[in-house]
Amino acid sequence: MPPLIVTAALLRKDSKILITKRPADKQQGGFWEFPGGKLQNNETPQQALKRELREELDLEIEVGAIFEVVYHRYDWGPVLILVYECLPLSEAIRNLEVDEHRWLTVEQLPEYDLLPADRPIIDKLLQQ
Numbered sequence: 001m002p003p004l005i006v007t008a009a010l011l012r013k014d015s016k017i018l019i020t021k022r023p024a025d026k027q028q029g030g031f032w033e034f035p036g037g038k039l040q041n042n043e044t045p046q047q048a049l050k051r052e053l054r055e056e057l058d059l060e061i062e063v064g065a066i067f068e069v070v071y072h073r074y075d076w077g078p079v080l081i082l083v084y085e086c087l088p089l090s091e092a093i094r095n096l097e098v099d100e101h102r103w104l105t106v107e108q109l110p111e112y113d114l115l116p117a118d119r120p121i122i123d124k125l126l127q128q
């Protein structure tokens, strides 16, 4: 099976990074993640990220360089996660399609239940 292509934003503000909590009724609900989502037809990763951040958080962002690419096999299938450095273009965030959001320092990330595929991303952040 080819992997599901997923984009995720490493959204940085004041040395903190944004994580969001997946709604309980979603697949893998209750886990924290970096905001983003699946690539739709004909979208570039940058377009997908901007759309997802608008849909989930009502937030406009600037998408920068790629930070990491993670391949992970879940029991239901593989994902390929494209993680991009991002900056918010405004202050306010609304929890439209997420249960909660939190701005965390890199050191706080291991205290949260992030999706298993995100482990290499956290490790890379901790090493920097």
Ligand SMILES: Nc1nc2c([nH]c(=O)n2[C@H]2C[C@H](O)[C@@H](COP(=O)(O)OP(=O)(O)OP(=O)(O)O)O2)c(=O)[nH]1
Binding pocket: 006, 007, 008, 027, 028, 033, 034, 035, 036, 037, 038, 039, 052, 079, 081, 115, 116, 117, 118
């Ligand atoms: N956004 C995001 N998804 C991640 C991360 N880590 C990780 O394993 N994933 C997985 C969880 C999901 O299986 C998949 C993303 O799909 P999704 O269902 O959240 O995407 P979506 O918003 O397009 O979904 P949908 O409700 O519109 O169908 O990638 C992460 O840090 N951020």
